[in-house]
Amino acid sequence: MELKVTESHVQDGVALIRLNRPERGNSWTHRMNAEYRWLMKSHDANPDVRVIVVTGSGRQFCVGADFRALEHHQESTKDYVQSARELELANPGSDVHEEFEHELVWHWGLNKPVIAAVNGACAGIAVSLAAFCDLRYAAAGAKFTAATSKLGLPAEYGLSWVLPRLIGLAPAVDLLFTGRVALAEEMHTLGFVHDVLAADDFEAQVLARARTFAATVSPIAVRAAKRQIYAEQMHLQPGRAVEDARQLTGELLKHPDCREGVKAMQEKRAPSFQALRI
Structure with a gap:
């Protein structure tokens, strides 16, 4: 697949996937989803890959769905759910458990561990993406928000199921109802983020941990x-x-x-x- 909104490489047993629309805050689109799923399926099947890291280009991880895509769905006469099902996408993590056959939950069907390296703003669907990864590291000061309650939308992509299981019911209710911004440090205290690392050399620190993981486990x-x-x-x-x-x-x-x-x-x-x- 030709990569237009992502980039990726493999080194020392670690596959790095970078969401690559920095001019749009790495906002999520159908194209990004298609490339991301294709890369994940490819890396999961590659015996040279032992750990997968996903991060964002520039200063942000992913600011959520692209507003232009949201406007398209608002104006479209097509059914939102049906139109998504009609897309031809790679199927990473398939044939493991029927519950893992759904969008983003497929991360749990992968053979390899996935690390979300949240280098900056993480909003909307990006919070769900990170939640379904296995490990989550965040740069100091990175901002998290479910955001949907302020957009007139429900909790996205299984976040109403997975977030209470990661951080507890009461904190999840707070974050999902209010749509407020929580910093990486609070998300670490809540248990969503495994560790908060210095922003200056954040990616290098995450990759160093991933390489150690790949070499010793x-x-x-x-x-x-x-x-x-x-x-x-x-x-x-x-x-x-x-x-x-x-x-x-x-x-x-x-x-x-x-x-x-x-x-x-x-x-x-x-x-x-x-x-x-x-």
Whole structure:
């Protein structure tokens, strides 16, 4: 696919995806969605990639849906839901769980961990995108807002489901009802952001963490844990989680990565884990 509003490269086991419409605050469009999904599917299938990082160009992460796109939908006679379903898009994260077949939730069906590197303003759909990533780092002072209540719109793309599970019901109600701006530091306190990093060298810090992740963690173990964590949000049965974990443990005990991980720890050296073959 020709990339017009995103860019991407792979280095040291880390795929970096950059939302690239800085003149429009990296605002979200159908084209950006199509490119983003295509890149995610490609990187997820690439054995050289162990971690995926998504960030924004310039000083902002993504300011939400492009207003011109919103105006188009307001004026269009087509049904909004049906018109979205008619788009031909890549299907990353498919065939794992039926609940993961939906927009943005597909992040949970990916084989690789995804880090949202929120380098600046994060609004509307971008908050949902970050919420469905696995890890979230933010630059100091970055601004977050659901924004939709001030636009006459409902909570977007599953945010009403995922946000209370990440930060709790009361804080989620506050952010979704008021549409107020919360800084990265508050979002860290609430538990949405895993860490707040200095803005000056933010991307370099995130990529350094991603490279360490890629070099020291077993890809098949991370995929197994990812499957466990998100699938268990669907059934919420602790006993089943225990039994599923026992089954997975029995399988991975026989995998070469387990032998290598134990040996590396005993020998106090860096492990050499196998690439994940899809």
